[in-house]
Amino acid sequence: MSDEQKRRIELLLAERISLEGICRVMEIKAHQLYAYMDELYADIPADLACSAAEAADIELRCIDCETDELWSFVLRKTNKQWLWLALDRASRQVVALHIGDRGATGALGLWQALPEPYRQQASFHTDDWDAYKQIIPVHQHRCSQYKQHTNHVERFFCTLRQRASRLVRLSLSFSKKLNRHINSIRFVVTHYNLSLQL
Template identity: 30%
Template sequence: MALIPVRCPLCGGEKVKKRGKTDDGKQRYLCQNENCEAKSFLLDYTYNGRKSDIKHKIIEMSLSGSGIRDIARVLEISTDTVISELKKKETLLDSVNSELLKTLEHTENIEVDILKVEEAEADEMWSFVGKKENQRWLWHAVDHKTGKVLAYTFGTHEDKVFLELKRLLEPFGIVKFYTDNWGCL
């Protein structure tokens, strides 16, 4: 018989003790590390939305332009889980692709030719909160050549939200915008 140490999924610590069982008989564990935020955890969750790799994919897919219902369908989780996870990560997300911007700012120290982004493909997609009258729009700009998301903003379907997106793109030196012919500015 081989014993496998149980590690906390948040801190990775091995100071873990059993903490009863769930209704369906799965073993629940408690991390003993004082600095760890994990109250209780399972090794194998039944619901996909509780798995840490799925939570990471929610953020990745939303930044790649997938809608809430699309993410929920692909990852086989509820739309409420998608929205909840996006709300939790909102403060950690940056509206501008900072890593790409840093590489563009330090081009004088690099001898390799780095092409600056000159054109952005702007688009918007919508969903609603609670009822269809309460619409929320995700506006995003993508580098047409690489497909990388440069910046995004949330808001209504009005010119002022597009102007906010334009402001976020100023550090990139974007001079051309391509839209799907919506009459915005």
């Protein structure tokens, strides 16, 4: 594939277009697309290109995060995979994400994915889900039964569903393999974080 084709595929992967649709538009075979996707996903930075996590003065400011979880599935609806996400309130960038079950194990996966300054100093606004209470230290946890304290992350989930076809409800576009599911979501989130920096 040419560099121009690769650039266009990167843009198309960050939109809500099925992989078959990308193949038709770009006039390429599925195996070519999958090979390039694997190459592209291998280069996703571990920090999701979040500049908020790299701020030099992070110790000098109050850090607020909103966290929530989003239902998804891989291959069949009985194979539920929950997307756990932490969003920095000030920058609106996604700081960390984890895909797993909806229990304490999933919450622990998100906690471990957070950059160290956030785990040490941030306040976390969550809904009343028990898994958060088991993982987030009490002095950092701001639990609320109302959506107003997690409205930014809820709004981001709407954006994510608009950009990642495999997260759309009642869609025929779904992941068949867990690693592709995780990498495609990480790619869209990284693309979103980079767009906020511009």
